[in-house]
Each structure stands twice: as C-alpha cells, then as structure tokens.
Amino acid sequence: MKTWITQLRKGLLEFCVLNxxxxxxxxxxxxxxxxxxxxxxxITESTVYPILHRLRxxxxxxxxxxxxxxxxxxxxxxxxxxxxxxxxxxxDYWKDLCRSIEILMTxxxxxx
Amino acid sequence: xxxxxxxxxxxxxxxVKRAMTATPANEQRDILNELEAHIREALASRLHSAEATTxxxxxxxxxxxxxxxxxxxxxxxxxxxxxxxxRPEANRRTVGLTALILVLVGLLLTIxxxxxxxxxxxxxxxxxxxxxxxxxxxxxxxxVGWFSFRTSHGKIAAIVGSGLVFFYLAMLxxxxxxxxxxxxxxxxxxxRSISP
Numbered sequence: 631m632k633t634w635i636t637q638l639r640k641g642l643l644e645f646c647v648l649n650x651x652x653x654x655x656x657x658x659x660x661x662x663x664x665x666x667x668x669x670x671x672x673i674t675e676s677t678v679y680p681i682l683h684r685l686r687x688x689x690x691x692x693x694x695x696x697x698x699x700x701x702x703x704x705x706x707x708x709x710x711x712x713x714x715x716x717x718x719x720x721x722d723y724w725k726d727l728c729r730s731i732e733i734l735m736t737x738x739x740x741x742x
Numbered sequence: 743x744x745x746x747x748x749x750x751x752x753x754x755x756x757x758v759k760r761a762m763t764a765t766p767a768n769e770q771r772d773i774l775n776e777l778e779a780h781i782r783e784a785l786a787s788r789l790h791s792a793e794a795t796t797x798x799x800x801x802x803x804x805x806x807x808x809x810x811x812x813x814x815x816x817x818x819x820x821x822x823x824x825x826x827x828x829r830p831e832a833n834r835r836t837v838g839l840t841a842l843i844l845v846l847v848g849l850l851l852t853i854x855x856x857x858x859x860x861x862x863x864x865x866x867x868x869x870x871x872x873x874x875x876x877x878x879x880x881x882x883x884x885x886v887g888w889f890s891f892r893t894s895h896g897k898i899a900a901i902v903g904s905g906l907v908f909f910y911l912a913m914l915x916x917x918x919x920x921x922x923x924x925x926x927x928x929x930x931x932x933x934r935s936i937s938p
Binding site: 660662674683 | 812
C-alpha cells in the first residue's frame with residue numbers, strides 16, 4: 631500500500647503544482663504553504679522547488695521578481711501559455727481517468 | 743539578524759548543496775535561492791517584523807525537510823518514464839508525416855503526368871513510367887499511412903492514398919497502363935457532308 635501511495639503521489643506532484651499556479655500568480659513560500667494543506671499528498675519544499683525549476687526549464691512556468699514590504703524580494707511564479715495548455719490537457723485526462731475508474735469501481739462493487 | 747542565526751541558515755543551505763551533488767549547478771543555484779527566500783519568508787510570517795533570533799531560525803529549520811531529502815527530491819520531481827514514453831509517440835508522428843509526404847508527392851506527380859502528358863511525350867519522357875512511379879509512391883504512402891493510422895497525418899495519408907490507388911486501379915481496368923488513359927481522346931475526323 632505504501633509503495634502504491636508513494637508512486638501515486640509522485641505522479642501527481644507536477645499536476646498539483648501546475649493547478650496551484652493556474653488560479654493565481656504566487657511566490658515559492660506561499661505555494662508550499664498552499665500545497666501543504668493537501669495532507670494526503672505530503673508536499674514539502676524539497677519537492678516543490680525542484681519541480682518549479684523543471685517546469686520553468688520546460689517552459690510551463692515563468693517568474694518575475696517583485697519587491698516585498700514584509701521581507702526580501704519575492705519571485706512570483708505563474709503559468710505560461712504553454713503551461714496553461716499543458717494543465718488543461720492534464721485536467722481533461724484526469725477527469726476521463728477518474729470517470730473510468732469510478733465506473734470500474736462501481737461495476738466491480740456490484741459484482742462483488 | 744544575529745550572525746549566529748545567519749550562520750545556521752548558511753549551514754543548512756550548504757548541507758542541501760552537498761546533498762545535491764548529482765544536480766546540475768544552475769538547478770542547485772535556483773533551488774538554494776528559493777530555499778533562502780523560503781526561510782526568510784517563514785521568519786517574516788512568524789515574527790511579524792520583530793528581530794529574528796537564532797532560536798527562531800532553528801525552529802524554522804527544524805520544520806523544514808532535512809538537507810539529505812534534496813538528494814532524491816530532484817530525481818523524484820522528474821517523471822522517470824517521461825522521455826521514453828514520448829519517444830514512441832514521436833516516432834509514430836514521424837512515420838505518419840512520412841506517409842503524408844509520400845502520398846502528396848504521388849498526388850503531385852499524378853497531376854503533373856495528367857497535365858503535361860502530351861508535352862512529356864513530345865520531350866521524349868516516358869510518361870508511362872512516371873505514371874507507374876506515382877502509383878508506386880502513392881501505394882507506399884498509403885501503406886505507411888494505414889500503418890500509422892493513429893496519427894492525424896497517417897489518417898489523411900491512408901485515406902487520400904487509398905483514394906488515389908483506387909483511382910489508378912479503376913483506370914487500369916480501362917487501359918493497359920495508367921498513362922494510356924491520360925491521353926486525350928483522338929479527335930473525331932471531320933464528318934463529310936453527304937451531298938446529294
């Protein structure tokens with residue numbers, strides 16, 4: 631069970647980061663705090679920052695530095711056009727997958 | 743911030759850097775910058791503009807992931823089968839595109855042979871061989887198209903190629919060679935008026 635959860639979490643990390651950025655532009659610390667609220671995923675800074683770097687490298691995420699009144703300058707992250715398209719495709723696939731699994735589970739439940 | 747607190751942050755970041763030895767330098771730099779900003783943001787939200795002490799910094803560092811977790815985290819952030827999974831897809835797309843190009847070349851050649859049949863004959867070019875050649879190119883493109891039918895290019899190649907091949911076959915039923923049917927029908931000899 632533990633291995634399955636680890637693999638599932640690993641596969642969903644990128645999807646969660648992109649979704650968190652899809653709604654609003656955000657900076658690293660805020661993003662980590664927001665993702666931390668999904669307890670089942672156990673997302674921490676050691677997973678978020680490497681993913682953010684890769685997503686920027688892949689052209690899905692862009693960043694800009696903004697001065698902050700409460701501390702050091704903040705680097706705000708948001709989705710690029712390519713990133714928006716990518717997350718849209720991921721969402722469609724996710725919905726189809728959930729629907730199919732739901733049907734499968736309902737069907738299996740009836741047979742058992 | 744006291745020097746001791748800054749030293750604690752530096753120690754933590756150095757430990758993270760050591761854990762990321764397998765990570766490219768630019769990626770290391772990027773992650774370390776983000777982590778430093780993360781620590782400062784955490785301090786700012788905890789202290790609300792009060793002066794940070796070493797104890798505050800250490801409390802934040804304890805809450806954060808241990809430096810060694812960054813060794814695996816970078817690999818974990820990269821889907822392992824991402825590249826290998828996209829490779830067959832890329833190959834299929836290339837095959838589909840090749841099929842479409844072949845069919846288009848066949849189609850253009852066919853149009854050319856049709857349009858310039860008389861001129862080709864006049865120039866001594868073997869129009870029949872060209873016609874057979876275009877049929878062969880179309881047939882190959884069509885086959886490759888059916889083979890890569892899952893791609894959009896493959897689908898177009900298969901359908902257009904099949905249409906062309908059937909067109910050629912239909913012409914073959916009426917004549918010995920495809921080029922023969924391309925020749926314009928000989929003009930009727932002028933009918934003689936029968937005068938009484």
